[in-house]
Amino acid sequence: MTDLERLRQLVIEACQHSAGSPQRQRCLTQVIRLASPHLWREATPDYADALQQTWVYFCQNICDRGSGERYDPDRGSVITWLNTYLKRRLQDFYIARQRQQALQAPSQGGMDETRNRLDLIEQIAAAPDIPPILEQVQLWVEQDPTGELCQTHIQGRPDLTCQVLILRRLPPETSWKDLAAEWGVPIPTLSSFYQRQCVPRLRKFGEQEGYV
Amino acid sequence: MPEILPVPLPISQAAIQTAQQFAQQQPIPVKAAQVYRNTLAVWVMNDYLQMLGVPTQLTASDSWNCVLRLCGDVADLQLLEIGKLECRPLLPGDHYCWVPPETWEDRIGYVAIGLDEVNAAANFLGFLPAVAHSEVALSLWRSPTDLFDHLAQLHPASTTAAPRMITLGRWFQGEIAAGWQSVASLLRSHQQTFAFRGNATLAAELAEATEFTIEQAKFITFPNHDSIALVMKLALDQQNVTHVLLRVYPLGASPYLTPGLALIVLDESGDVFLAVEATALNDYVQLQFSGTEGELFQIRVVIGADRYQEQFMI
Numbered sequence: 001m002t003d004l005e006r007l008r009q010l011v012i013e014a015c016q017h018s019a020g021s022p023q024r025q026r027c028l029t030q031v032i033r034l035a036s037p038h039l040w041r042e043a044t045p046d047y048a049d050a051l052q053q054t055w056v057y058f059c060q061n062i063c064d065r066g067s068g069e070r071y072d073p074d075r076g077s078v079i080t081w082l083n084t085y086l087k088r089r090l091q092d093f094y095i096a097r098q099r100q101q102a103l104q105a106p107s108q109g110g111m112d113e114t115r116n117r118l119d120l121i122e123q124i125a126a127a128p129d130i131p132p133i134l135e136q137v138q139l140w141v142e143q144d145p146t147g148e149l150c151q152t153h154i155q156g157r158p159d160l161t162c163q164v165l166i167l168r169r170l171p172p173e174t175s176w177k178d179l180a181a182e183w184g185v186p187i188p189t190l191s192s193f194y195q196r197q198c199v200p201r202l203r204k205f206g207e208q209e210g211y212v
Numbered sequence: 213m214p215e216i217l218p219v220p221l222p223i224s225q226a227a228i229q230t231a232q233q234f235a236q237q238q239p240i241p242v243k244a245a246q247v248y249r250n251t252l253a254v255w256v257m258n259d260y261l262q263m264l265g266v267p268t269q270l271t272a273s274d275s276w277n278c279v280l281r282l283c284g285d286v287a288d289l290q291l292l293e294i295g296k297l298e299c300r301p302l303l304p305g306d307h308y309c310w311v312p313p314e315t316w317e318d319r320i321g322y323v324a325i326g327l328d329e330v331n332a333a334a335n336f337l338g339f340l341p342a343v344a345h346s347e348v349a350l351s352l353w354r355s356p357t358d359l360f361d362h363l364a365q366l367h368p369a370s371t372t373a374a375p376r377m378i379t380l381g382r383w384f385q386g387e388i389a390a391g392w393q394s395v396a397s398l399l400r401s402h403q404q405t406f407a408f409r410g411n412a413t414l415a416a417e418l419a420e421a422t423e424f425t426i427e428q429a430k431f432i433t434f435p436n437h438d439s440i441a442l443v444m445k446l447a448l449d450q451q452n453v454t455h456v457l458l459r460v461y462p463l464g465a466s467p468y469l470t471p472g473l474a475l476i477v478l479d480e481s482g483d484v485f486l487a488v489e490a491t492a493l494n495d496y497v498q499l500q501f502s503g504t505e506g507e508l509f510q511i512r513v514v515i516g517a518d519r520y521q522e523q524f525m526i
Contacts, residue, residue, distance in 0.1 A: 045225070049225055056263045172242070
C-alpha cells in the first residue's frame with residue numbers, strides 16, 4: 001500500500017470516531033507521522049510556526065468544519081491539502097517580515113535568528129544578571145521563619161530535614177546518587193521525601209512571594 | 213520488537229523565546245541548559261495535546277513555576293483533571309532518556325521528546341505509564357500513540373456515574389429546570405447581596421441583540437473561588453437543530469475570570485467535546501455547538517480543585 005492510500009484510510013478511520021476520542025487521536029497522530037516526510041520544506045525562520053499552524057488547521061478541519069472548510073477527499077490528497085495551507089502560511093509570514101523589515105533598519109536579516117540559536121547556551125551563560133530567586137529561596141530556607149523546615153525530617157533520621165535537603169538540591173546541586181551514598185539512604189527515600197515534604201512548601205513559598 | 217515511529221512536532225518561535233527566558237533566570241549554565249530543554253519539551257507536547265483536544269493547564273505545571281523549576285529537574289505538563297505528564301527531553305544521539313528521581317512520583321505518565329534545536333524540530337519518541345529509574349533506554353519506551361488510551365482510562369468522566377439530567381426541549385415549552393433563571397433576575401437577586409464588580413460584564417449581556425429564543429443563567433458558588441454565572445442560550449432552527457451558546461461570567465470582586473478556569477462540554481460517552489480556558493484578561497469565556505433532540509451532553513466548569521457539573525439532554 002502506498003503512503004497516499006494509507007493516509008486516505010487513516011483519515012476515513014479518524015473521522016468515524018468522535019472528536020477527542022483516543023481512537024481519533026491515534027489516527028490523527030498516524031497521519032502526522034506518515035504525511036510529515038511528504039510536506040513542503042524550507043529553511044526559513046518561520047517554517048516551524050507555519051507548520052504548527054498547519055497541524056492545528058488539520059486537526060480542526062479534517063473531519064468537521066472548524067476554523068475553515070472541511071477537508072474534501074474528492075478534491076485532492078491530504079498531502080496536497082496540507083501543503084497548500086502550509087505554503088499560504090509561509091507566504092503570510094514572509095509578507096509580515098518584509099513589512100517589518102521595511103520599518104526597521106535594513107541590516108536585520110531573518111536568517112540570523114536561526115544561526116543565533118546555535119550558540120544560545122553560550123549566550124545564556126554570559127547573561128549578566130544574577131537571578132534573585134535562588135538567593136531568596138536560599139535565605140528563606142536558611143532562616144526557616146516558621147521552623148517547619150527544620151522540624152520535618154525523614155523518618156528515623158532527624159538529621160535529614162527539609163532544610164538540609166533543599167539546601168543540598170539548590171543549584172549547583174549535589175546529585176541524588178552522591179547524597180544517597182553520603183547519608184546511607186536509598187535514592188527513592190530521599191526523592192520521595194523531597195517531593196512530598198519539600199516541594200509543597202517550596203510551592204507555598206513561591207505563591208506567598210508572588211513568584212507564580 | 214516492532215519499530216516505533218516517532219511523531220515529528222515543530223518547535224515554534226514562542227517556545228524558543230519562553231525557553232530562553234526561563235533559562236536566563238537560572239544561576240549557572242548547566243542549570244540554564246537543563247531548563248531550556250525541559251521548557252521546549254513541555255511546550256511542544258502542550259501544542260500537540262491541545263490540537264488533539266486534550267485539555268492542558270500549562271501554567272499550573274511545576275515546570276512553569278519559577279521556584280520549582282529552580283529547585284528540581286522538572287518537565288511536567290498539567291493535564292486538566294488528569295494529572296501531570298512528565299515530558300523528558302533528549303538530544304540527538306542520546307540512547308537513554310534521563311528521568312530524574314524528583315519526577316518518579318505524582319506523575320500520570322512519561323513521554324520522551326527528542327530535540328533538534330538547530331532545525332527547530334522535535335520528535336515524540338515514546339511513552340511510559342510509570343518510571344522508577346534515572347536512565348531509561350529508548351528501546352524500552354512504548355509507542356507514542358499508547359498515551360491516548362492511557363489518558364482515556366485516567367479521565368474521571370469514564371468512572372463517574374450519571375447524575376440527574378435536564379431536558380432542554382422542555383425549556384422551549386416554558387418549563388425551566390430548577391436552579392436556572394433569567395439573566396435579569398439573577399442580577400436582581402444577587403446585586404444587593406454582594407458588591408460584584410464582575411456584574412458589569414453580565415449586565416452588558418442583557419443589552420446584546422441575539423437570535424436566541426431562550427436565555428437562562430445559573431448562579432454557581434465554589435468553596436475556594438469566586439462565584440460565577442453560567443449563561444445558556446438556546447435557539448431551535450427549522451431543521452429542528454438546537455443551537456447552544458454557553459458563557460461563563462465572573463461574579464466576584466474582579467471583573468475578570470480566575471485564570472485557568474475551564475469551561476468544558478463532554479459528549480455522551482464522557483469524552484471532552486469542547487473546552488476553553490480563561491486567561492488573566494478574559495471577562496467571559498464561551499463555547500457554541502449544535503445538536504439534535506435526544507443528544508446528551510455535560511457541562512463542566514473547573515477552577516483548581518473546585519468543580520461544577522450538570523448533565524443535559526437536547
